[in-house]
Amino acid sequence: MDHNTTKPAAASDHGAAHGEGVQHPLNVYLWIWLLLFVVSGFSYMVDYFQLHGMLRWTLIIVFMLVKAGFIIAIFMHMAWERLALKLAILVPPLALLVLIGMMAIEGEHTFLTRLTSFVR
Amino acid sequence: MTDQSATVPEGLQGVTADMSSDRQSFPVPWGKAMMWIFLLSDTFIFSCFLVGYMNVRMSTLETWPNPSHVFALHVGGVDVPLLLIAIMTFVLITSSGTMALAVNYGYRRNRKVTAALMFATAFLGVMFVSMQAFEWTKLIVDEGVRPWSNPMGAPQFGSVFFMVTGFHGLHVSCGVIYLSVVAIRVLNGFYERKGTYETVEVAGLYWHFVDLVWVFIFAFFYLW
Numbered sequence: 001m002d003h004n005t006t007k008p009a010a011a012s013d014h015g016a017a018h019g020e021g022v023q024h025p026l027n028v029y030l031w032i033w034l035l036l037f038v039v040s041g042f043s044y045m046v047d048y049f050q051l052h053g054m055l056r057w058t059l060i061i062v063f064m065l066v067k068a069g070f071i072i073a074i075f076m077h078m079a080w081e082r083l084a085l086k087l088a089i090l091v092p093p094l095a096l097l098v099l100i101g102m103m104a105i106e107g108e109h110t111f112l113t114r115l116t117s118f119v120r
Numbered sequence: 121m122t123d124q125s126a127t128v129p130e131g132l133q134g135v136t137a138d139m140s141s142d143r144q145s146f147p148v149p150w151g152k153a154m155m156w157i158f159l160l161s162d163t164f165i166f167s168c169f170l171v172g173y174m175n176v177r178m179s180t181l182e183t184w185p186n187p188s189h190v191f192a193l194h195v196g197g198v199d200v201p202l203l204l205i206a207i208m209t210f211v212l213i214t215s216s217g218t219m220a221l222a223v224n225y226g227y228r229r230n231r232k233v234t235a236a237l238m239f240a241t242a243f244l245g246v247m248f249v250s251m252q253a254f255e256w257t258k259l260i261v262d263e264g265v266r267p268w269s270n271p272m273g274a275p276q277f278g279s280v281f282f283m284v285t286g287f288h289g290l291h292v293s294c295g296v297i298y299l300s301v302v303a304i305r306v307l308n309g310f311y312e313r314k315g316t317y318e319t320v321e322v323a324g325l326y327w328h329f330v331d332l333v334w335v336f337i338f339a340f341f342y343l344w
Contacts, residue, residue: 026224033217040213044206047188047343064339068332075220075328083131084138085146089156096167103171107178114181
């Protein structure tokens with residue numbers, strides 16, 4: 001019974017994968033392309049107008065994530081993949097947050113150690 | 121067999137079905153699944169570089185050179201901050217767009233347009249690497265930046281710069297070769313005989329990833 005519901009999935013999904021490019025009209029790509037240009041322009045403006053502090057960092061991160069999201073979802077077709085593949089590829093990088101956290105603590109520690117040992 | 125799409129479970133139930141049934145978990149061409157897994161591993165490599173960069177930038181006692189000034193270009197009597205980097209960014213995004221269109225035309229089985237768009241993508245990649253070579257030359261020869269020292273501030277700046285942009289440039293160069301090979305095969309009808317153009321999409325995945333990595337390098341190294 002189980003086989004009946006799952007096995008055709010392979011067949012029909014392969015069909016979908018082959019027809020995939022045909023199903024997306026070119027418009028989608030052209031719009032995303034334009035959007036990436038505009039958002040890249042915005043992130044360059046952040047530097048051009050010499051914004052500083054929290055505003056600068058927030059804008060950099062926001063524009064970066066918007067661009068990354070659209071590239072992955074549309075250009076790399078992730079939006080049309082099955083959830084199993086999405087999870088397999090997108091969840092593991094979250095482990096990097098742990099690495100970032102640990103290395104930030106370590107970097108701060110090294111900085112303070114250097115400050116107490118090497119300055120004056 | 122073909123009209124069963126209505127029975128394919130979606131969402132989390134679909135995940136369970138895909139992962140637990142006695143067949144391959146990801147119903148995509150294996151080349152695509154393998155490319156995704158390679159890109160996942162590459163994500164970790166680049167992340168290690170960027171996290172290492174964060175670590176040395178946080179821990180140095182000397183001031184970090186201001187990339188906005190270091191990478192400024194002197195145009196028309198004024199210093200425009202990050203100009204070359206901005207142009208490189210736009211070149212790479214343009215190449216990503218032509219690649220996305222190439223994949224689309226591949227599935228339409230339009231060989232000439234697909235190959236033309238892929239060659240355009242490869243050409244833009246060459247342009248990107250050339251501008252990077254110009255940037256490296258400017259920094260090494262004119263500004264005296266070395267992996268172990270530089271006149272602007274923290275010595276770690278040089279090592280991070282050469283490591284991160286060098287590794288990314290290597291990826292772009294490999295991508296240019298990869299895309300050219302696939303484009304030639306599109307032209308000579310290799311994929312027509314094979315009956316599928318999914319290799320174009322797989323090559324596209326790699327190229328978009330190179331663009332994706334640049335988005336992060338641009339944000340963290342050049343803008344931060």
